[in-house]
Structure formats: structure tokens, C-alpha cells
Amino acid sequence: MSMLNYHHFPIYSIMVLFFGAFLIAAIGGRDIAKNRKTTGVRAFIPLLATAASLAFLIALIKPVMLGGEVIAYWMGSRGISNGYAIGIALEVDALSLFFALLIATALFVSAVYSIKYMEHDDNIGQYYILYCMLGGGVLGLVLSGDIFNMFIMVEILTFAAVALTAFRTKVYGALEAAFKYLVVGCMGSTLILTGVIMLYAQYHTLNLAQLAALIPGTMNNATKLAFALLYIGFSTKAFIVPFHPLAADAHGAAPASISVLISGVLTKSGIYGIIRLTYFLFQTMELGAMQFMLVFVGSVSMFVCVTMALAQHDFKRLLAFHSISQIGYVLAAVGLSTALGISAGLYHAMNHTLFKGLLFLAAGAVLHETGTTDLGKLGGLSKKMPHTTVLFLIGAFSISGVPPFNGFASKWMIYQATYQKAVETGNIGFLLVTIIALITSVLTLASFVKVSQSVFFGQLPAEYENVKEVPFGMRLAMGILAVLCVITGLVPQLVTRYLTEPAARAVFRVGDYISSMGFASQTPAPAVSFAQVGVWEPISWLLILCIALLAVTIVAVAGKYDRVSVRSSETVDTKYQLFYGGEDNFHSQVGGGDLFWGFKHNWRHYFSFMHDLHSGIVNDYALWAVVALALSIVFVMIVL
Amino acid sequence: MITFNYICSFFLIVLGFYTIVTKYNLVKTVIGMSVMDYGVNLLIISVGYHPGGTAPIFTQGELTAASSFVDPIPQALTLTSIVIGACVTAMSMALVIKLEESYGTLDTREIRRLRG
């Protein structure tokens, strides 16, 4: 095979990142302040590595997404011997590639952002080493065809993510967050390893495809236990309830460029693990109880986290809770086990990476310029940082599902999918999911109104008079994501046709996944339908809105809409001051803390209960993990 | 005999969980994580056990149909797992030291600035 044969591209895309990490380490040097030259090189290597990685993956779209090929790649040319996979394999189907593309995009954008954002930090070399390791780990996880390698990659990415969370050790709570994440993350990794070993003990293979060929129909108590362990293990990586406090801590404390990865990339790897586990390895999604489990956990995550977010007063911590809330949407949609549901869930996963990345970067921009993310202290930044404000608003509209941005396109598919499922099965529970999803969406909007009011609008505190717009490099990174948010919202048909539907179809073609690795498969691919009941044509709508807006604006401008009388600069004209009912003009910003009092007052018992529950003590979180494990073991033993 | 290994390994894993959940000292938490790891390592090694098996090391021509040896793959896996466990312990101890420096305590009940 030639070096440029696309079958090699998956391994290239992983190795280029690990090699980048090695190269940065090889350049060495700790003290950056004295050695400005190598800083540039160090920032350039991850940029190049992530760009190359992304390019390799994009080159795979044609054969895998459009051609429907499943790339099976044996490393070191050791394949199958006596019917058993003895080599280590990569296996790339449309699902893997879909997740890999999201991850590589987030990595690249975050690398662009890091150049300026991390400029003033010490030990920048170590940051980039860990950055590349993290990227390589996640890509390795989603492209791997070997379950033990999945575990190794999980460990690499957990390790790198913990270290990066604590990277700015002086940040309030960074060490604490890293430690909590490490403890519970480590429990999760251990559970994954135990599950892997129990599967190995039963089937004497670690190859995903071979396991998928062997497990269905031969399940015993040990494999069921392994399922529960793996499920909880991957849940800790996706941070779904009850692991959401860790996400909040870690996202909040990490540098913004890393929060993007934790939220856009690590959570995806958990979701990917759960999909592989339930749809491929055990093929249990035909069971109503299994669908119930995923949809239930998804809906609870979606609702609990959005209410937790409403109670937050730190910009990044609020975003972190929203992140898990959106992951709840993804999980609930994927758990429906219908073609439309999976397609919608994956679409939302993609959008989540884009808009959440954008929002975290905007939060980082605010932190970079003002030094705080406390919603109570900020205000009025839109006059000082107009571009960041616009970019933030695009992200906020996207996540709140305001048409025509991408969040709406995917949420709208999720509503249809859940309602359709409810009608098809006659189960009123799925209807409840539709309602919860719709309410969560408006609560999301509410908390972003809170952020816009308390950070970007309102009055500017005196100490931020000299705040400037962030450097171009950071705006560029945000701009890329903002453009992607708009595009993926405007052409939902193209996104579903070329990205999410091939990936969703791959989920139903377990047989192809198994047979392309060289194992016999019994499962025929079912016919899938992506038919939707609703209609939404964003481009036409936008066109009409633009015409309407143009008409209004022309009339308004012709009618001297913004006529402002000439002001003399000498005298102070009180009519341009804010209205205080005759009192003197003073600084009075309505902050984020209690903005939605009317709502929270009715739910005060719930909110104070939730506040007490998230105690911040690592033992409690560990206990939640153990309880979740116990529950899932019992549940799995009963239903499987 | 091997059943005892299995019981022991799960006992160790559960003991690790128990330690993490109930002990309020950061160092004890780290010990709990290590105990959990040892349990898993024991499990892996036991899975590869073969009654009467020898070490899976053979030179060319030595390997016959009659040779009985333990499964080599779990041994390789254990090595990996031990290395990872050591790294995790090192990292968590580093974090513990840093935490002690900035919070002045090792009690998890007092290290809870991030909550709610």
C-alpha cells in the first residue's frame, strides 16, 4: 500500500498529535519568558498537528461517509489467526469518523485560540504537550477497533484533562476541581478496565468487531456485569447525571481553551463509548428498558443541569452545567433508537461542540481582558468588546435554539423524534421527554439572557473602562465557530445528508462493522427511515426576514428614526443620562445573581435542595458514582 | 483456588471504593484509588491463569501442541495497567501536595470552594 492510501489516514491523524507532543517535549526548555523564539514554535507545532489531523480526517469523508466503507486497519499487519483477532486494530465507520471530525475541529480551533490566550502563561511547553496528548487520546478512542486500546486512550485523555484542569494552579478552585475529577474519573476508568477484562475472560478477544459478533445471544451474568461497569465508566467520561458536578468544577477552573475540549470533546468521547457499547457490543437497544434507561438519564441530565445553571453566578460554571444539559439532549435522542432520533442526537452533538466551544471561548475572552468571570462584577462590556459580544450572542442564540441558528435545527429534530417515538409506541413517557426538552430550551434561553444582561449589557463598572477588544487570533477562532454555527443551522438538509445520516445509518449496520473486520455476522441491516413530520426552511425564512427587516429599516431611516440633536460638549446634558426618577446618576447594574427571582421563588425548595446536594465534597461525588453503579448493575441484571 | 483470587480482587476493588467514599483524608483517598487499582490488576492476572501453565516464554521450536502456558495477553495488560496506576498515584499525590499548600488542610470536607 502506498503511504498516501487513505486506509492509513486514521492512524496518521492520531499519530501526528502524539508525535507533535513528542516534538514539543524534544524542543524542551521550561522558562519561556527568557526564550521568546521557541514559544512561537511551540504554539505552531500543535496548530500544525491539529490542522494535519483534521485534514486527514476530512479526506476520509468521501470513502467513509459517502461511500459507506468501513475501514479496518490492522497495525503491524497482524490480523486474525485461527478465528481470533490477535492484532491491534483501528476500525473507522461513519460513526467513528463523525465523532473524530467534531473532535479534530474543536482541537484545531482551540489551538488557534490558545496562541494568544495562553501567551502570558508559564510552562507553555507543558501545556501544549498535554494538549496534543489529550487530542491524540480522544481521537484514538473514537477510531480504535480494540476495546483495551479504548481503555488506554480513556486513561490518556483523563490524565491529560486532569493535568490541564489544574494547569493554572493559582486559579480559584483549579486544584480542587482537578483532584475531584481525578478521583471520580479514575473510578470510571477502573470500571471500564474491569469491564474490559471480564469481557476478555468470557470471549478471549479484545477486538470490538469480534466481541460484537460474539456477545449477542451468549450473554451471561458476567457479561451483564461487564455491561453495567462499562456503561458507568463511559458515563463518567460523558459527565451525565450523576457526574455533572465534576464537569462544572473542571470546566470552570480550566483555561477556556481546555474547557472547550472538555465540553466539546471529552463528553463526546463518553457518548461515543455509550453508543458503541449499547448499539454495537451488546446490541441491546431493541429492548424498551434499555431505551428507557438512556432516555431517562438524558432527560434528567437535561433538566437538572439547566436548573443548576440558572442558579450559577460564574460565567464558566454556568456554561459547564449547560454543557451537560445539552449532552442530556444528545443522550435522550440517541436512546430513542430510531433513525431520526440518532440522526438528531448526533446533529445536536455536533452543534454542541460548535456553540459550546464558541461560548467557552467568549468566556475566555472576557476572562482574558477583565480577569474575572464573576457575573456579579461584570457588565456593559458590549461597548468595549463589540466583536466578542456579537460572537457570544451567536453562540447564545444557537444553544438556546433560536431560529435560524444550528441549535434550533437539531432540537427541532429531537422534538419530532421524541414525539414520533411517543406516538409509535403509545408510551406517554416519551411525550414527557418532548415537553421537558422544550422547557429546558426556554430555561437555557433564560440563563443566556442573564449572561448577556450581566456581562455584555447593562452598565460598565469603572474598573473596566480601559478594557480592550481581544487580539485578532482569538476572535478568529471564535469567528470560525460562529460561521460554522450559522452554516449548520441554515442548511440542515445538507448536514443530515452528508454527516449525521451516514453516521446514524452506520449505527444500524452492525453487520457491516463486524464483517469488514473479517468476522462472520448474523445481523442484517434493517431498513431505516429519516422521515420527519415537521417542516422548516431556514434559508427561505431568513430571506423573508431580511426583506422584512430591510423594508422596516428603510422606512425607519427615511423617517429619521435615530435623529439625535447636536450636543454641545461643554455642558452636561442630563437628558442623555439614565432615568433614576430624579435621583443623581449612579452606577447601578442589575447583576446575574437573582435575575429570575420570580421563577426561582416558586422553586426555592428545589433550588436550595439542589444547592445542598452539590456539596463539593469529593466523598459525596464518589458515593454518587457508587450508587449509580449499584443501580445500573441491578437494572442491567434485571432487564438484560 | 482461582475463585479465591476473584473474590479477593473484587474485595479489593470494593475496599477501594469504600475508602474513597468514607475517608475524609486526601492521602487516604489516594490510597483507596491505589487499592482499587491493585484489585483490578489481580483480576486481570487471574483471568489469564491456566492450571499447570508455565510462563509464556518460548524460543523457536520449543512450542508444541502439548505445551501449557498461561495466557500472555492479560500479563501485558497488567503491565500497562500498573504503569497507568503508578502515573495516577504520582499525579494525585502531586495534586495533594499542592492542595495542602493552598488550603492548609488535607480534609476533603474543607476543600469545597466549588459547590452548589
Added chain:
Amino acid sequence: MTSILLNALQYLGYILIFPGFLFCFVCGMLLCGIDRKLVARMQKRVGPPILQPFYDFFKLCGKETIIPDAASRTTFLAAPLVGLAALVVIQLFVPIHGFSAFYGMADVIVILYLLLIPALASILGAAASGSPYAGIGLSREMVTIISCELPLVLILLAIAKTVGNALGTGLCFSLSAIADYQLVHGSLITKARMIPAAIAMLLVIPGETGNHPFDAAEAETEICEGMLAEYSGGPLAVFKLSHAVKMLTLTSLFVALFLGGVGTGITAVDGVVVFILCVIVTAVSISFVHAVTARLKIEQIFKYYWTVVSGLALVSLVLAWYGL
């Protein structure tokens, strides 16, 4: 070539004249005037002339626009315009009898979300003004939106299920399909199971438009018009117009959802019929409620919508679900 041009002209006519801007402007303002007159008569006052909203609008347009120094100029000025344009676009999607200007482009869930855009525009405009009164106002407005969202969602799902059952597809989100269904089967309000939903929708309308007693967000006696505290001149006129158009949009949405099937098939006549129905709906849901109640506190609004109104809507949804 000429046909494309003619088509474009036709659509431009839809957007600018009927059922777009001109229709919205005239009918919305008239609706607003009728509402004020009705409330006054119910309270035994004489009330302003029915054309008063027009006079107010043109007077405000002639006034100077003051932009406070603390405000973010662009957002402050753009917000009212975006809100108005978005409202007019929603009106284009609401079918009038059998006629809809833009067929098959948006369904009820989309309408639910499109309704957020005008509210969001006014919220952002208020936030951009920098006034603390506006800050409190937008907080209340957002809570009112949250309050109305749950009953509205339940109502729309109930309708989707009812129409879907009749069409045999199980569920139906399309507005035109709902209109067509009513053409054949008669208005939805004649179905016993939809009556609670219709009552709930009548109660949601004043909340969505921000009318008394659900106008905590604009309480002029306590927070100085809240979100509009800093607005003056042209932008304020546009906001007043938006409010009027919103009344028209929501009442005509009610007509399309519950009172469909009443009409002649001649679009111009149907426009008048729909407007008359809108006036009736306004009289019942906005004017009457306004005349007999006092303003609610914001936490009461929330509680009321999530218990009483949602309860009513839920009854309909459950009945529709089990096909009773």
C-alpha cells in the same frame, strides 16, 4: 423570466402588503384601539377614540430619539426593528382560512420558537439601554416567557395529536394541515376535548403580549415601563407598533388553530372575517381580563401559568392522547 419576476413581485406583495406589513400595521393598530375602547367601556369610561394608537404612533415618530450615554447604540436601535420584522414574518406563516402566503415553510413548533425572537429583541434592546429599571423589566419579561412556554407547548402538542389522529399519521405539526383539517372537520373548538386547551390559549395570549394583568414586565407604576424605560421617539413607536402586531399575531394564531374553517374561500373576504374573529378573541381574552383584574406579581404569574393554565392544557393533551 417574466414569471419569476411576477412571482417575486407577488411574494414581495405578500411581505409588504397582505398579510405582511400594511395589514399588520392597520389591523394591529385597530385591534389595539378597539381593545382600549372596550376596556374603557367595561369600566364605564368613555375611552380614547379607536384611532388613538395611530395618532400616538405618528406623534412618537415625530419626536426626538434620545440614546442614553450608557447604552450600546447599535443594539439599542436595532432591537425594535428586528422585533417588528420577526413578528411580521410570523404573521406571514399563519394561514388565513385556506390561504397561507408561504406554504409549508414552518410548522407549529417553529412558530413557537419564532415567537421568542420578538421577545428576545425587546429583551436585548432593554439590556442594551443600561437602565436598572430595564434590567428588572427584562428579568420579569423572561420569567413571563418561561411561564407561558409550558402551557403553549402543551396546547400545541395536544393539537398536533388531535389532528394527527384524524389524519392517520399519528401526529401533525404543519399549520396548513391543521387549517385544512378544520376546513373539512369543522373548527377544533367544537371538539369537546379541545375546549380546555382553547381556554388555556385564551389565557396565554395576554401573557405573551404582555397585557394586563400579566404586564409585570412593563409595570409603569413601579418600574417605569421596565424594558421601555429609556426608549423614546421612533424606537418607542416601533415597540408600541410591535405590541399591537403581537396582539394581532397571537389572536390570529388562535383563530387559525381553534376557529379555522370559518370563511368563504375568497382571500380578501376571509381577511376581514379573520380580523373580526381576532377582535372577538381580543375582547374575550385581552380586554375582558384586563377590565376585571389587577396586576399580578411576577411570581404569581409564574405559578398561575404553571398550575392553572398548564393544568387546563394538560387535560386536553391527555384526552387527545387517549383519543377520548
